[in-house]
Amino acid sequence: MLADDYVHPKPGFPAPVTSETICWPEGCCVCATPATRGIEAKAEDGQTGTNVAVAAAGLALGSIAVRTGGGTTYTLRIPHCAEHDDGATLEIKSGNVPPLQIRFRSYAYQRRFLQLNPKPAKAA
Ligand SMILES: [Zn+2]
Known part of the structure; x- marks a missing residue:
């Protein structure tokens, strides 16, 4: 059993x-204090991309940007x-629509x- 507040390194x-529009739980995805910014996470062609910080002003959470051409990002x-x-x-995860999966450090x-x-x- 993992502690409720377990955070993996x-x-x-x-x-x-499961949807183009994501409902984010309140707060930082690590420690749950108020979130002040979004960190861009990218997945491209089956690889996990690097994360890039974006300004709070550019915080448009909940939507997925998709770029195509030479692969889908x-x-x-x-x-x-x-x-x-x-x-x-x-990361890319085929079978999901859109074909994506997020991995979190925080179990909670x-x-x-x-x-x-x-x-x-x-469907049954
Ligand atoms: Zn935090």
């Missing part, structure tokens, strides 16, 4: 992306506080994310 707790902005910038990564945040973004019920 590296992103590891997976959550599927997905970008989304994950809420972080000023202390943290590495709370989650984005992953569970809150899964509550807000449940997997669609499978």
Whole structure:
């Protein structure tokens, strides 16, 4: 059993992306203090990209930017506080729509994310 507030050194707790619009739980995805900025996470052609901080003014959370041409790049902005910038990564996961999966460092945040973004019920 993991403690409710367990935070792993590296992103590891997976959550599927089930919609073009993501509902982010409140607060920083590492420590849950108020989020002041979004960190861009990119996934391209099956690789986990690097994260880039963006200004709070550019905080447009909840939507996924998709660029195509020479491969498809997905970008989304994950809420972080000023202390943290590495709370989650984005990766390609076929079978999801859109084909993405987020990995979080915080076990609590992953569970809150899964509550807000449940997997669609499978057709029987
Ligand atoms: Zn934080």
